[in-house]
Amino acid sequence: MDTHLTPAVVSELRRIVGERGLITAANQLQTYECDGLTAFRVPPAAVLLPETTEQVQKILRVCHRERIPFVARGSGTGLSGGALPTEGSVVLSLSRMNRILNIDIPNQQITVQPGVINSNVTAAVAPPGYFYAPDPSSQTVCSIGGNVAENAGGAHCLKYGFTVTHVLEMTVVLPDGEVVALGSKLPDAPGYDLAGVYIGSEGTLGIATEMTLRIMRKPETVQVILAAFDTISAAAQSVSDVIASGQLPAAMEIMDRLSIEAAELSVHPNYPACEALLLIELDGPQAEVDIQMGVVIDICKKNGAWETRLAVDENARFLVWKGRKAAFAAAGRLSPNYIVQDGVIPRTALPVVLEKLNAMAAAESLRVTNVFHAGDGNLHPIVLYDRNNPGEEDRAIDLSLRILDVCVEAGGSITGEHGVGREKQCSMSYMFADPDLETMQRVRRAFDPLNLSNPEKLFPTPRLCGERSRGAYAPHPVEASGIAEVF
């Protein structure tokens, strides 16, 4: 894409955000060349640090006039390359827009700027007994703006739903600089549900600069059980049995041996050493949780759990969750480099898919460790590799993408909460047919006809996905017509 970031435009942008709000020095730009997916890096043309909706609006007007692509960035913790700059783009880092604007406890709402850190939302409403439900594992560092872009989930979305369930209203600057309110603080905004389609659009439909979130009453009691199993299948069967018993736990997570070891090395949660650790959290009224926990323990024991350990007090629970949420970062203890995947499968397909996955890893001589949101079938296979071994990074990326193909074949999805971004855009055409993708583009063009907002993400493009399109093999016309053969 042509870049139009002339010196005159740079000075115009400087006038909007001030000297402190503009980064153009190459060594400083390097900070912004990738997000949590470090295998992909592109330095931006400039980084802007706006502090108000008006500044974002002015920047986008300039971008629109000059046809400059732009990429919004929160904390840069995304795992799919959603905040990866496009060549010649400016990055709008929203980390300085980090104020909590209003807390309305009687209506159970809080209004925040996009740079507010996820766990700070809960911290702000905890004193009167409330919490913000979406809890991605990176919640102590990731921003609400990024959560909105990716429709972030987390361990507790099994019961409480995703970001989209908890965002009532947003102020959004459209790619042409118009400022609009999407959604409503009142239920059911009139007209099309633009908020519903905006959330999870990965920064391709504009930039949200303010959001009103739904907060929830903290449950009366919370209990977490750790159950140790000899096989992943036994743990997975327990998950199915809990669901079949009609209960909806707040969270159900499985960790395999490698990830348990990694967690032990990094944050010492003191997990039982086993092949499969099942972690189930129940919440609600004390008497009810006590009864349900009895049922859950019986189910685990029936499926061969040789240890069931209850974490009832807050400290014990904190440690259990700290270990689980550190699992991605802890992979660094096992291997110099790793890729976290995010496929989803129907829960019942878990044993079959895991078997396939292990065989694929063995064939590549790569190690894959697994932590997953077992309740909703969201796998997080972590492919371990060493960038210094020639060719190993390519093989690791390839394996991680083939794992997604297996998820699609099992009737699932290529991403449950991390988003498509740059990483998985070529896998989109394996999950969706062309008419499906073309229909999404109709929405995209309505918001962003010039394709300036985080371009070259989410959708497969011929340039990035190449003629060797992933998925079904498409014969070359020469081959199809019988003129040539492929050997």
Added chain:
Amino acid sequence: MISPVIPTQRAAEDLALVVGGESVSQNTDGAIAVLPRDTQQISAILRYATKNGLTVDPQGGGTKQRWGSGAVPHIRLCLSRLNRVLDHPWQDLTCTVQAGCTWASLQQSLAKHGQFVALDPLFTDRATVGGILAANDSGSLRQRYGSLRDLVIGMTLVLPDGTIAKTGGRVVKNVAGYDLSKLMTGSMGTLAVITEANFRLHALPQHARTFTVTAPDAIRLAPLLARIRGSHLIVQSLQLRRNKTEANLDICISSHPAAQQDALLEEMARGEGLASQEIREGFCFERESLLAGSSTFLRVSTLPTNVCAFADELQRAAPKVDVVSISQGIGLHDVSLRGSSDEIADAIRQIRAKGSTTVTVLQSDPAVDTTSFTIPAPVMSVMRAIKHNFDPGGILGPGKFFANA
């Protein structure tokens, strides 16, 4: 309204070639009724309609056809033959169902495994999955389970140009691509025809007890409503019924009896100088009577804290009109008005003038001014752009939604 390029008699003959002669008939209102059997036939019909400038209004059970006061279309696309539950992998807590399946028959089928789509829309015996999605209806279960947008996980759509597209999928957790299911939910059939939907399911509640608290006006129930919302009660439904003479707060608790939340509720009510009384049947959650006869039917949104005050204001705004309202604790009000057109129009004006509410007139006497709602211009222009990109010929849902905006 766009004018067709071919006469309707000719169109009926052409459509008969697609679906068979027995599946095409002439309605008394002048529309051609077409009963396709599958998504492919719907695709062929829409492609034909777009090509020939014929307007199309999809129809399920017809229970909400008047909502949004659309014009009579050239083609009424009846989805009643697409009425099957296609799949119910109960261990995965999901299902796939055709759009013409009635809500009641879907729920009956799911109940075999103790599951349901956690929504209680209007007219479940006749209303269909597709129609309920298009109108984004919801009832008292919304308190606990959220609205349709939180329950629908995928769809098969047919666009006006005949494109068949899938969105979402069959797994609950899925962020791949734009979530078009949400865009379709509540779009009143103006963007595409929904032919299949996938839902996430919940286990049927094992415990449910309903209590009601009565007072002469709603404002006296406001402190109790606020306390319940801020409490640890597992509330499945929280609803305020208001008519000329009294107000009732209905609370359905679905926690295990061992938690003794009934006693907690009783204590809360007593603390506010009120008495709670258990009622045996769930009849109080039925909303159908609001639409009986020729009532004007509004859906109004307020903040949760304004639920009770608004219900009382409604009565004051229309002293000569018979006003009945059923309000959800989250701030969504279904309102029925019966009386003279002038008085109703005046009442609607007064309700609008209050501000801090969103008023949508869903069904009304033609004499009532139904300027349905106002959407700010920049938002409206995005909505128009979406409508244009999906339906450049403007054939779907003629007069609906945009005519009122």
